Amino acid sequence: MSTLRLLRDSWRLIRRHLHLIVRLYVLILTVAILIVWPAKTLLESYAGNSLLLSQLNEGFNYTFLNDFKNAYGAGWVPLFQQSVLSFLVLLVAIVFFMAGAVPTLLNQRTSAGFWGNGGYYFWRMLRLTVYFGLLHLGLAGLTFWIYTQWGDGLSLEALSDDTVLVYRLYYLAPVYLILTSWILIWQDSAKAIIIQTEATWLFRPIARAFRQLARQWATVYPVYVLHLLLIAALVAWGALRFDHWLVTFLVAQVALVLRMALRLANLAVVVAWYKKKLL
Amino acid sequence: MKKLHIILLPLIVFLSVGSLAGQALSPRTDNYRIRLTLDTERHQVQARQSIVFHNPSTDTIWTMPFHIYYHAFKNNQSTFFQDGNRPFGLASEKDVLACRWAWVDILSIEDETGYSLLDSLFYLTPPASSEADQTVLEVRLRNPILPLSSYRLELEWYSQIPHMSIRTGYGQDYYFMAQWYPKLGVYEPAGTRFAEVGQWNCHPYYSNTEYYGEFGQYEVQITLPSDHVVGATGVLTKQTEGEAGTTTHTFTANDVIDFTWTACPRFLSVKDYWREVDLELLIVPEHQHQQDRFLKSAKHTLDYLAAYLDYAYPYPKLTVVSPPYYGLFSGAMEYSTLVTSPTLYALPLGIKTTETLVIHEVIHQYFQQMVATNEQEEPWMDEGFTAFFESKIMDQYYPRGVVDIWGVQIGAGELRRGRFLSASNIKVNPLSDFGWWFRHGSYSELVYGKAAVLLSTLEGLVGEDTMRDIMRTYFDRWKFRHPCREDFIVIAEEVAGQAGGETLQSQVADLLQQGIYGTDACDYSVHQVSNQLLPPPQGFFESTTDCYQELERDEPLYYSRAILFRNEGFRVPQEILVTFDDGTSVLEFWDGQARSHELSYTSNRQIVSVQLDPNNKIPLDKNLINNSYTSEPDVSGLWYYLANATTWLQGLMTNTTVFL
DSSP: OOHHHHHHHHHHHHHHTHHHHHHHHHHHHHHHHHHHHHHHHHHHHHHTTOGGGGGGGGSOOHHHHHHHHHHHGGGHHHHHHHHHHHHHHHHHHHHHHHHHHHHHHHTOSGGGHHHHHHHHHHHHHHHHHHHHHHHHHHHHHHHHHHHHHSTTTTOTTTOSOTHHHHHHHHHHHHHHHHHHHHHHHHHHHHHHHHHHHTOSSOHHHHHHHHHHHHHHHHHHHHHHHHHHHHHHHHHHHHTOOOSSHHHHHHHHHHHHHHHHHHHHHHHHHHHHHHHHHHO | OHHHHHHHHHHHHHHHHHHHHOOOSSOOOEEEEEEEEEETTTTEEEEEEEEEEEOOSSSOEEEEEEEOGGGGGSSTTSHHHHTTOOOTTTTSHHHHHTTOOOEEEEEEEEOTTSOBOGGGEEEOOOTTSOTTOOSEEEEEEEEEEOTTOEEEEEEEEEEEOOBSBTTBEEETTEEEESSOSOEEOEEEOTTSTTOSSOEEEOOOOOSSOOOOOOOEEEEEEEEEETTOEEEESSEEEEEEEOSTTEEEEEEEEEEESOOOEEEETTOEEEEEEETTEEEEEEEOGGGGGGHHHHHHHHHHHHHHHHHHSSOOOOSSEEEEEEOOGGGGGGOSOEETTEEEOOOOTTOOTTBTHHHHHHHHHHHTTTBTTTBOOOTTTOTHHHHHHHHHHHHHHHHHHOTTOSEEETTEEEOHHHHHHHHHHTSSOTTSSOTTSOGGGOOSSOHHIIIIIIHHHHHHHHHHHHOHHHHHHHHHHHHHHHTTBOOOHHHHHHHHHHHHHHHHHHHHHHHHHHHHHHHHHOOOOBOEEEEEEEEEEOOOOOEESSOSSOEEOOSSOSSOOEEEEEEEEEOSSOOOOEEEEEEETTSOEEEEEEOSOSSEEEEEEEESOOEEEEEESTTOOOTTBSOSGGGEEESSOOTHHHHHHHHHHHHHHHHHHHHHHTTO
C-alpha cells in the first residue's frame, strides 16, 4: 500500500464519519465554556462597571490583570480548582470519545452506536492511555535528563558558553519528536488491534502493534507525521490577531476544527492501514 | 627679560601640572594608587596600595576604617552570609571541601612617617552584624589627621579572589573585580546627611545592601597575562609588555567613588563614540550578535539624561561589560564609568532585558556615581531614582515594552508598578529604613518599585515640567556630593512652591512624607453612582389653599450623586471626571483627605460615568479597576478576553487529544 493511497483512504474514512469531528468539537467547546463562564461572572462582578474594561479590547493588559489578581485574586482559587477538575473530566471524556471513534472507523459493532461502543471499550482505552502516558513521560524525562547531563550539564562552573544549551536542542529535539510521533502511531495502532480482536489483556495487542509497525513504518509514518506538522502549522495560524475580536475568535475556531479533523485523520490512517494490511 | 622668565616659568609649570590633573568635578577626598599583579593560576592578587586622604572637615581624626568586602566571603559566619544570602557559587559542596573562600591579608601598613600600623588593625562589628564579621577594618593611627590636611597610608596586601560570588570574583577564565581592594569609608563632616558631629560612615557588608564611596582619583596598574582583555573604571593611559608573557595596563580615573576592573581572554572589544564619550563594549563572541542592543540603549540613556538633567555625561569613557555565561554571578551592576549587563545567546528581541539593564546601570552613573547617596542606609535614593528614569527612557525609546512576544506586551513603567504592588507585603518597611532593616522580604519591590512609583506620582502631582525642574535642581546642587532624603525633600518642596505656590508645596510635602516615612497603601474608589428622578414640588407652600399636585415635571430633573472612598491610609489629591448622558463632562477636584467624598448635581442630566484620576497621574493607587464606574460598560473587552480564554483552552485540550 502506498503512502499516497493511505492518505487518500484515511480522508475518505473521515469524510464518511464527519460526525466524529462535530462530536469532538462540541465536547471540547462545552468544557471550555464551562470553565470560562464562571470566570466571566467573576470578572463582571468585580470589574463589570469599570471603564478599564474597555481597554481590554486593545489586547493583553498587564495592569488590569495584575490589579485584578492583587485585589480580587482570592476569588480565583475555587475557580481554578474547579477548572482543574473540569479539565480532568474532559480527559476522561476524550478517552471515552476515542473508545467510540475507533470502532466507528473500523465499522465494528455498529448496532451499539458511537456512545455504546464508547462505554464498552472505555476501560481498555483508559488503561492503554495510562500505559502510553507513562511511556511518554518516560521519554520526556529521559530527554530532559540527557539535556541536563550532556557534556558539562548546566553547570555555570563548567560550561564554556551558553550556546551549547541551544545546540543540544538541535540534536535532541528532532530525535524526541521522531520518537514521540512513533509512539503516537504505535498507540493508535494498538487501539485498532484491541478493538478489532476484542482483547482484554492489552500487552499482546500492544506488542503486536509494535511488531507490525516496525515492519511497515515507512508507509504509515510519513502520513502521520504530515498530519502532525499540519496541526503545528494550524496552531500558529490560529494565533493570528485581527481588528475585531469576533473575527479573531472565528478564525481560531476554524483552525481548531481543522486540528481536530487532522487528529482524527491520524486515527483513520492507522485504521485504514490496519484494515488493508492486516485484516 | 630674564627676570620675567624667572617669574613666569614657575607659573607656567604650575598651570601645566594643574591642567594635567584636570579640572576637579568633586572634592577628591580619597585618592588611590594601586599596583597589582593577578595570579591566574591561584586566582590571587598581590598589590601595593597608596591612599591619600584629604580631611574635608575641621575635625581631628584618629582612625581610618576600611571596607574589606571580600571578607563577606571569607567564611559562613560573616554578616553577609548570616543575613540570609548564601554567596552565589559557594552553595556547592565542592567549593566548601576545596576551601574556596576569599580573604584579604594586609602584609604591611605604614603611615606617612614610615611607622608600621600592623598592630593597630581591628575589625569592627556593630550590634546589627555578626560577631565574626570582618568586613570593616579599622586602622588606629599613631598620629592624627589634622583638620583640612592630607594623610597618606601605604599598604601591601594579598587577596584570594572569591569563586563566583555575588557581584565579584572569578569563574573559569573570567575575572570581575568589584570591591576588591581595602576601600576607605566616607568621612561625613558635621551637617553632612544625618551627621550631627563628624563621623566615619563605614558599615559592614549586609546581604541586602550595596556600597557607599567617596570621590577621588585612581591610578591603577594591573599586571596580568597578555592574552587577557582588560576593562576598567576610567581610561587606559598606558600599556606595557612585561616579563613572562604579561602586560601591565595603567588606568586613571578622576572624580569617581570606586574602581572596578574585569579581564577575560575571550572578550571582544567593540568601540564606539557618542557625545564626546568613548564607548567600549566588552562582550564574548557568542553574544556579539547582540552588540547593537547594548550600544543603542547606552546611547539613548546618555542622550536622554543630558537633555533632561541639562548635564552631559562628564567622563571621557563608558565601559559596558557583558559577561560570559559562567560570569553571570557578576550580575547587572553599576560602578564608576563601568557597568555590567548580562545577556544570553538565544535571548529573543521581544524580551528587552538587555536594554533595560543597560539603561538602568547607565542611569546609575548619574544617581549614585555622581549624586553619591549612601546605598546602604538609603537604597531607594539611587535605585528608586534610577528605576523612575529607566521607565521613562524605556517607554520613550522602546514603546512596545520590556516584553513584546507572542501577543504579550508589557511596558516598563507598568511592569515596575506591577512588581511593586505584587510584593508579598508592600507595608513591611518604609523607604526611610536602612537597607539592612529590610529583613522580611519585599526589599527590591519597595526600594526599586515603590520609590519609582512614588516619584512618578510626584510627577503626576506637580506636572512634567516642574518635575524636571525638581530633578535638575537636585542633581545640580548635589552632584559629586552626598545627599540624604531630606536634601531631596527640601528641593522638591522649594521648586514646587515656586511653580504652584503654597498649596502645591504642602501637597508635595505631604506626599513625600507619607511615601518615604510611611507604609500606608493608596487606594481610592468610586463607591456608588446614582441618578434619582426628582418629582415636582408637591403639597402646600405659600398658603394652605394652593395645593401643588403635579406628579411629573414637564422636563425631567435628576438628583445625581457619586460617592468616592479612600480605602487605605495614603492621602493624595484627586481629579475626578464626571460624564453626563448629554455628552458633557466636568472635571472636579478633591483634596483626598477624608475617607469619603460626595459629588452631587441637580440638573436635567444623568451621570453616566465617574473616573478618578482620568489622566493616570497616581500610579501609586494599587487598584485602578475600582477607580471608575460607568452605567454603560463597554463589555466588548470582556468578550475579547473570554473569547481568547476559550480559544486557548480549546487549543490546550485539542493538543491533549493527540496523546489520548
